[in-house]
Amino acid sequence: MPRIDAHLHVFTKASAEFPRETSDVWPAEREESVEKLLVEMEKHQIDQAVLVQMAGASIEQHRYLLQCLKEHSNRFLGIGLVPEGHPNPTDHMVELTDNTGIIGFRFSDFGGPRDIFAKMDVREFAAYPIWKCAAERDYVLWLYPNAINAHLLPYLIQEFPQVRVVLNHLAVCPGKGKFSWDEFGRPQIQVTGYNLTMHTTYRLARYENVNVHLSGQYAFSREEFPYKDLAGWHRGLLTAFGAKRLMWATDFPWILEEPGYGKLTTVIEELLPDLSEAELADIMGGNAKRILRFPDL
Amino acid sequence: MILPTSEQKEQWEEEGYLVFENAIQGEDLKRLQNAFDYWADDCKADWLDSVEAGDTVATFYDIPNPLEKDPIFIDIIDYPSYYGALMEFTDHDLILLGPQVRTVAPWPVSYTGWHPDVSQSNPLHIKVQIYVNDVERGGGEFGFVPGSHKPDAGPYTRPMRQESMPGHKTFPGKAGTAIMFNSCGWHVSMDNHSDGPRKSIILIYEKRTPGRIGPEQYASISGYCQTPERRKLFSLDG
Numbered sequence: 325m326p327r328i329d330a331h332l333h334v335f336t337k338a339s340a341e342f343p344r345e346t347s348d349v350w351p352a353e354r355e356e357s358v359e360k361l362l363v364e365m366e367k368h369q370i371d372q373a374v375l376v377q378m379a380g381a382s383i384e385q386h387r388y389l390l391q392c393l394k395e396h397s398n399r400f401l402g403i404g405l406v407p408e409g410h411p412n413p414t415d416h417m418v419e420l421t422d423n424t425g426i427i428g429f430r431f432s433d434f435g436g437p438r439d440i441f442a443k444m445d446v447r448e449f450a451a452y453p454i455w456k457c458a459a460e461r462d463y464v465l466w467l468y469p470n471a472i473n474a475h476l477l478p479y480l481i482q483e484f485p486q487v488r489v490v491l492n493h494l495a496v497c498p499g500k501g502k503f504s505w506d507e508f509g510r511p512q513i514q515v516t517g518y519n520l521t522m523h524t525t526y527r528l529a530r531y532e533n534v535n536v537h538l539s540g541q542y543a544f545s546r547e548e549f550p551y552k553d554l555a556g557w558h559r560g561l562l563t564a565f566g567a568k569r570l571m572w573a574t575d576f577p578w579i580l581e582e583p584g585y586g587k588l589t590t591v592i593e594e595l596l597p598d599l600s601e602a603e604l605a606d607i608m609g610g611n612a613k614r615i616l617r618f619p620d621l
Numbered sequence: 622m623i624l625p626t627s628e629q630k631e632q633w634e635e636e637g638y639l640v641f642e643n644a645i646q647g648e649d650l651k652r653l654q655n656a657f658d659y660w661a662d663d664c665k666a667d668w669l670d671s672v673e674a675g676d677t678v679a680t681f682y683d684i685p686n687p688l689e690k691d692p693i694f695i696d697i698i699d700y701p702s703y704y705g706a707l708m709e710f711t712d713h714d715l716i717l718l719g720p721q722v723r724t725v726a727p728w729p730v731s732y733t734g735w736h737p738d739v740s741q742s743n744p745l746h747i748k749v750q751i752y753v754n755d756v757e758r759g760g761g762e763f764g765f766v767p768g769s770h771k772p773d774a775g776p777y778t779r780p781m782r783q784e785s786m787p788g789h790k791t792f793p794g795k796a797g798t799a800i801m802f803n804s805c806g807w808h809v810s811m812d813n814h815s816d817g818p819r820k821s822i823i824l825i826y827e828k829r830t831p832g833r834i835g836p837e838q839y840a841s842i843s844g845y846c847q848t849p850e851r852r853k854l855f856s857l858d859g
Binding site: 438439471474475478479482497498499501502514515520522528530563 | 669672673676677679681726727729731732779781782818
């Protein structure tokens with residue numbers, strides 16, 4: 325069974341060849357290359373990975389991701405981005421998936437009513453064309469819903485039951501204004517002590533096409549590795565979704581300095597110590613291979 | 622105080638629940654409905670902002686501090702139609718843990734799965750769910766597994782779908798219906814596939830244990846709690 329890191333990011337220096345957005349955390353000269361990733365993967369016996377686009381949603385800003393996928397087509401699959409408010413998202417999605425290794429798209433906003441008590445017409449949601457395109461072309465949707473969007477998800481999932489959905493980062497739905505960066509350059513999401521997602525995204529376990537990746541613990545935990553305060557969240561996800569719909573991931577490169585890539589390859593054993601060998605193997609790669617259709621090595 | 626009949630006591634012991642139809646009616650029910658609707662509307666914008674900030678749940682909302690908002694929310698805590706049963710089952714040593722004045726949105730999935738609230742080692746823990754509007758089948762009605770409160774019941778596991786729970790019973794009901802249940806029992810809110818919200822109040826009680834609720838908890842409503850019985854129920858004297 326392969327070991328697959330189901331969510332991480334690579335980027336290179338910003339240039340005319342590889343344009344990308346910049347920020348204080350990923351300035352133009354910063355590079356977290358695929359070669360650096362491959363060193364970590366080799367060192368810790370990780371076979372394959374999902375590369376998730378960041379720092380820009382335009383076609384041009386996907387160039388580095390596309391190059392990585394082309395050069396390592398048996399090791400990586402890609403998740404792209406769709407520019408917010410794109411007039412024709414279908415064209416964008418089709419162009420980026422044309423035999424490139426990009427298998428789906430990540431987004432957070434579904435463009436439906438903010439109020440769960442409002443009348444819901446899923447065809448009026450701004451994200452409807454993206455879901456429709458995903459359904460027609462068998463794309464994966466890689467979702468990290470904003471808190472105010474979580475209630476919209478089941479309407480879309482019901483409308484498009486054939487779309488493979490992967491909820492990011494423990495199925496947490498970050499609140500507005502709750503995002504920051506810590507001293508190690510890692511995203512931090514302030515969450516409540518009571519796990520609100522039990523009443524939203526966990527409830528989506530009923531839909532067989534919904535999966536969750538177990539990653540980003542560092543962003544939600546109030547403890548250092550192995551983030552034991554999140555053991556209950558992991559057990560809750562295991563109970564709700566079962567061991568066949570969970571995928572381990574590291575969120576490289578944010579974790580390189582603290583706690584380090586190697587430690588994160590053991591985080592599932594630490595937080596779910598009662599898993600059988602087969603269940604652990606599924607979560608560490610078997611599920612990603614099956615659900616995302618990774619090629620045989 | 623209306624004490625439970627022998628049949629009600631037997632049902633409580635064996636099945637872990639009682640239904641009080643028309644527990645609240647007439648003017649009291651109107652007062653309750655008016656206060657509920659007024660405060661639910663008044664609090665909704667803040668609730669939505671709180672959802673957006675990731676500070677509260679998106680799929681239902683509770684009116685904050687309801688006991689301070691309208692005395693009808695206090696009056697239902699020891700309402701005669703079910704208060705006698707509460708007292709009898711707790712050997713007349715009852716405390717209020719808290720009220721949840723809750724609006725549940727229509728949603729394809731219920732906001733919660735089947736669960737017990739407490740383990741057998743907990744002091745007797747009782748909830749009373751009062752429907753504020755009519756709750757039809759498929760409208761987020763209460764569900765319970767009769768007998769699941771007993772120490773030797775089960776084991777139970779949570780099914781993916783509410784309706785797949787073996788042995789369960791659901792409780793559609795008219796506004797003013799009160800359902801009392803032992804919180805060791807497995808229960809749930811069924812899916813609300815209706816066009817409207819489910820409005821209900823969940824009152825949470827427990828058999829008294831020392832220090833469980835401090836006198837400061839309900840100090841703000843002490844003016845409404847002049848009798849010794851109410852002061853005891855609201856733990857106002859420590």
